[in-house]
Amino acid sequence: MTAIDVRSPRDSQLVGRLPASTTPEVSAALTTARSAWPGWAAAPAAERGAAVREAAASVRARADDLAAILEQETGRPLSSAREGVLAGASTLDQYAELGPVHRGRSLLGSAVDFMVPEPRGVVVALTPWNDPVAVACGLLGAALVTGNVVVHKPSERCPHTGLLLADVLAPSFPAGVLQTLVGDGEIGAALVGSPGVDLVAHVGSTATGRSIARASSAKLLLENGGNDPLLVDDDVDPVWAAEQAALGAFTNAGQLCTSVERIYVHEAIAPVFLDALCAKALEWNGDPQPLVDTRHRDFVHEQVADAVSFGARALTGGVVPSGPGAYYPATVLADCSADMRIMREETFGPIAPVQLVSSFDEGLAAACSGEYGLAATVLTASMEHAQVAWRALPVGTVKVNAVFGGAPGGAAQPRGASGTGFGYGPELLDEMTTTKVVHLGVPTGRS
Structure with missing residues (x-):
């Protein structure tokens, strides 16, 4: 795919044409991400939380623009599209608060054992078209606040929405910490199959989720299809x-x-x-x-x-x-x-x-x-x-007794062909981190 044409589902008129990212651009983005990771992982948790909070404010400030392009690309009514954008901003705020207090555990005996959550590294996020801003904000917010760096590919059905969201979010973070590529399944496959990717987070079809599972050796976080x-x-x-x-x-x-x-x-x-x-x-x-x-x-x-x-x-x-x-x-x-x-x-x-x-x-x-x-x-x-x-x-x-609804910050963990791993809530922070166990003993044999 050399270019992406998006047509309005309301009247079939051309919304716009974008050049698709290339395989060399995939490699360059992942290299940049890997270089940016040590500095971002070392940043104080409160600093990362403040950056995500700033990003949430930016999404709110551009809510009308994001909703307008989302409506043009996906046909979602403007009021509903704006609700989805604001839900994304709220999710970023949630992770801005939860990230700095994400913590491990400790055991005290003759020595001290403690479990420390650490960022996984380079995260590839593949997000869908049906609620593109809200879903992306959840995955990106949880990944970034825990010290990961992200390469994001939005669905080729809403690339303009994805790129505008990138323009809104990226200024809140150091260079290379959040990058966005556009393209179809070929670019997605190049991302997930690349060495040096530590986690792949995907929301989309079961067929794509299964392809990712076959192609990637990274930690997988998949919300696939459903037949509820x-x-x-x-x-x-x-x-x-x-x-x-x-x-x-x-x-x-x-x-x-x-x-x-x-x-x-x-x-x-x-x-x-x-x-x-x-x-x-x-x-x-x-x-x-x-x-x-x-x-x-x-x-x-x-x-x-x-x-x-x-x-x-x-x-x-x-x-x-x-x-x-x-x-x-x-x-x-x-x-x-x-x-x-x-x-x-x-x-x-x-x-x-x-x-x-x-x-x-x-x-x-x-x-x-x-x-x-x-x-x-x-x-x-x-x-x-x-x-x-x-x-x-x-x-x-x-x-x-209710088809929709739930408590704020609720978690969800699909089963079977619908995926694996928590996709929402505080538990998503656990998915975005890995645990290091430290056994801290006392030296003996010296007076």
Whole structure:
């Protein structure tokens, strides 16, 4: 790839063209990073925290500019894009506070043993297009505040956003501590396969995550794809449950890492639930958001068409609209079954595929199936069912009675094909550091 063309998913107009980084530039960036690391690692923790705090203020000051280019490249509505940018600034502030108090442990006996967290070194961060500023700020903030240096490659679907973020962040740090390259998978592969990389942090597809695992000998921090289930018990209000399902499936056109991807609803409340879910889908379609590009829309529609060909019914949506842009309607699919691709694979679009179950246990067993282990949601009025579900679901995050939300600074640790390692919270600082154990004894044999 010699150049990156980005077209607006709203009207297909050219947003801009950028030269892609080259393999020699990859080597140069990593060499520069390695040279910058000793000085940055030796900087006092409070100094590093102050730099990250300054970077957070810069992101806030340029929030409108970042949101505007993010909207142009990804189609995310301006208000939502700005929320994502401000979330990124808040995350930087969080790590600016947590970094300087990140500490080890000690044991006192006849000698002293202490465990010291140290930076890993050169971090390669590969970030996605669906929430590019917030995700990048989390990974970069945690890496930098703990004394690592970073080479960042944003998704080729939002390179202008990535470069603007680099312009905003880089002045807060010494030269070489934070660098940004743009390009497609070829540049990403060159980065992760290079010797001298100490940690690779990736948020994106499972296929890319597996390629990274094969190519890199570095410490890996991976948040890959998900196929998050929503289990609806028969003792909840079906209209409220449908509102939760719509929120989980249609927010950001279904392009969130923890979007609801498959729904299991008890047959006793299914008719009311489906009617309410269709009504909510029509509301979402009144103010549609495009998918990131037509290539991704084709993939989403392919999964919908496959489900219909095997017996699913499109109660709403399911048709590619005419006109420019990468729009796809919020779609409700009934009569889905476990063998359909739409229930087995990540779709990453505004699709709500529904499978009926005859009992909570049947639904839980279905929700526990599959190779992914990112997150799951359970809607139930039964404390017993909630307890059984969160213990049984083989995922990193279980949400009970809310498809989104969580405590500030919450952590997440995916399982299975969804990745490995903590991606958020104070625990991310542990991932970005390695522990040195020091045994401090007292010399003997001399008077």
